[in-house]
Amino acid sequence: MGSWYQTFTLTVSPQATVLDLLEIIRVDHDPDLTYRHSCHHACCGQCAVRINGVERLACVTHVAEVHKKNGEVLIEPLRGLPIVSDLVVEMTPFNMKLAMVGLPSLRTSELSGEPPSGGAVRLESCLECGACVSACPVAVTDPHYLGPAALAAIYRLVEEPRGQDEVAALALADTQHGCWRCHTAFECSEVCPNGVDPGAAIMRLRRQLLLRRVLRFLRLEGPPAGQTRFRSGT
Amino acid sequence: MTTQTEPVSLSLLQKGKKAGRVWFDARGRHLGTWAFIFNRLSGLLLAAYLFVHLAVISLLVWSPDAYNRFIRLAESPPVLLFDIALAGMLLYHSLNGLRIILLSLGVGLACKR
Numbered sequence: 413m414g415s416w417y418q419t420f421t422l423t424v425s426p427q428a429t430v431l432d433l434l435e436i437i438r439v440d441h442d443p444d445l446t447y448r449h450s451c452h453h454a455c456c457g458q459c460a461v462r463i464n465g466v467e468r469l470a471c472v473t474h475v476a477e478v479h480k481k482n483g484e485v486l487i488e489p490l491r492g493l494p495i496v497s498d499l500v501v502e503m504t505p506f507n508m509k510l511a512m513v514g515l516p517s518l519r520t521s522e523l524s525g526e527p528p529s530g531g532a533v534r535l536e537s538c539l540e541c542g543a544c545v546s547a548c549p550v551a552v553t554d555p556h557y558l559g560p561a562a563l564a565a566i567y568r569l570v571e572e573p574r575g576q577d578e579v580a581a582l583a584l585a586d587t588q589h590g591c592w593r594c595h596t597a598f599e600c601s602e603v604c605p606n607g608v609d610p611g612a613a614i615m616r617l618r619r620q621l622l623l624r625r626v627l628r629f630l631r632l633e634g635p636p637a638g639q640t641r642f643r644s645g646t
Numbered sequence: 647m648t649t650q651t652e653p654v655s656l657s658l659l660q661k662g663k664k665a666g667r668v669w670f671d672a673r674g675r676h677l678g679t680w681a682f683i684f685n686r687l688s689g690l691l692l693a694a695y696l697f698v699h700l701a702v703i704s705l706l707v708w709s710p711d712a713y714n715r716f717i718r719l720a721e722s723p724p725v726l727l728f729d730i731a732l733a734g735m736l737l738y739h740s741l742n743g744l745r746i747i748l749l750s751l752g753v754g755l756a757c758k759r
Contacts, residue, residue: 465674491668547675549682552668595685596746598678611678618750 417486418442426476430487431459434470434499447499454605457541461499462488467543467603492545492552492559505555506542509562512584513569514576537606538564544600544610556589560600560610563591567613570620582621591617685742688735695732 420437431449438445449459452471459470463478464486479485493501544560545551551559558566566581585591594614601611669686672679705713719725748754 465671549669549679595682596678596749597675597682599675602676602678612755615749615755616752619752622751 424475426474428475429471430461430463430468430473430475430478430485431470433475433485434487445499446497455539457539457543457605460490460539460541460543460546460605462486462490462546467547469539469541469543469605472605490542490546492548492555493542501542503540503542506545506559506561507540509558510540510565512558513562513565513581537608539606541605543603543605544608547599547603548594549597549599550593550595554589554593557593558584558590560594560614561608563594563617564608564610564613566591567617567620570617582617582624585617586621591621681742681745684738688739691735692732692739 420441422433422436424433424436431452434445434447434449438447447459447461447470449471450456451458454469454472457469460467461470462468463470463473464480465488467490468478470487475485487499489495489499490501493503493506496502538561540561542561544564548557548560551557563585566585569576569581570578591614594611596611596615598611601609604610670683672683702713702716705716720729745754
C-alpha cells in the first residue's frame with residue numbers, strides 16, 4: 413500500500429499542542445487515527461513524531477510555534493523504524509540496540525524504590541523516544557548502524573561503568589556499524605528533546621578508541637575504560 | 647489565557663518515504679545536514695571526475711593528437727570554469743574531512759552547533 417496524506421482543518425487556540433490536535437481529530441473526525449502517547453509532559457517519549465520535517469514530542473510542541481504561515485502543520489511518523497499504523501512506529505529495533513549495550517545507566521540514588529539486582533538500568537536523561545534515530549541521515553538508511561541513542565549509551569557506560577563490561581561495550585562501538593559510521597551531521601543532538609547530545613558522545617567515543625589504538629601501537633598500557641574523563645553531555 | 651483561535655491545516659503521512667531520498671532531504675534540518683549533503687555530492691562528483699581523468703589520460707595511449715585536442719578544449723572558458731568548480735569541491739571535501747577529524751579528536755565539540 414502506498415503513502416498518502418490526510419488533511420484535516422481544525423480551529424484551535426494558540427496554546428494547543430500538536431498532541432491536542434491529534435486527540436481532537438481522533439475524537440471528532442477520525443476515530444481510526446493511531447498515534448502513541450502517555451505522560452503529556454515530555455517524560456515518556458512516546459509521542460515523538462516529525463512535525464513539519466523536524467522530530468519533536470507532540471505533547472510539548474505548541475501549534476503556534478510550528479505552524480507555517482498558511483497555518484499548515486505536517487505531521488509524519490518517525491523515520492528509520494517500521495511503521496505500524498498512521499503515526500505509530502515499531503520501536504523494537506531501537507530497543508534491541510539499546511539492549512545490546514546493556515541499558516545503562518540510571519543512578520541508584522535516582523531510583524524511587526530498591527535498585528534492581530543488575531544495578532544500572534537505563535541511560536540517564538534519554539527518553540528512548542527514537543527522535544535521534546529518525547533525524548540521523550545514516551541511521552535511517554543503514555538498519556545495521558547502532559544509532560545515536562545506543563552509542564550515547566555506550567559512551568555513558570564507558571564513562572561510568574558501575575561494574576558493567578565497558579571493554580565489550582567499546583568493542584561494540586568500534587565496528588563499521590558503530591561510532592565510525594556517524595557522518596557528523598549532529599541532527600541527533602539538535603532534535604533530542606532532553607539535551608542528551610548523542611553526537612558529542614559519539615565523537616568522545618571515537619577519541620577514546622583512537623587514544624587506545626595509539627597507545628597499543630606504542631606498546632604502552634591503555635588507560636582502563638572510563639578513566640579518560642570528558643565533560644559528559646548525557 | 648488567550649481565547650483567540652486560528653485555523654490549522656493538518657496533514658498526516660500514512661507511510662514513510664523511500665530511504666534513498668533521505669540523504670538529500672534537508673527539510674527542517676540544520677547546518678550539519680547541509681555539510682553532510684554537500685560532502686556526499688562533492689564526494690560523488692569527485693569520484694566521477696576520477697574516471698573522466700583516467701579516460702583523458704588514456705587518450706595518450708590512443709594517439710598524441712587526440713590528447714592535444716583535449717588540451718585545447720581544456721583551455722576553453724567553460725572547461726576552466728568546471729575546473730574552478732572542481733577545485734572548490736575538492737577544497738570543501740578536504741576541509742569537511744578535516745572538521746570531522748578534529749571533532750573525532752574531541753576538538754571543537756563545544757561549538758559544533
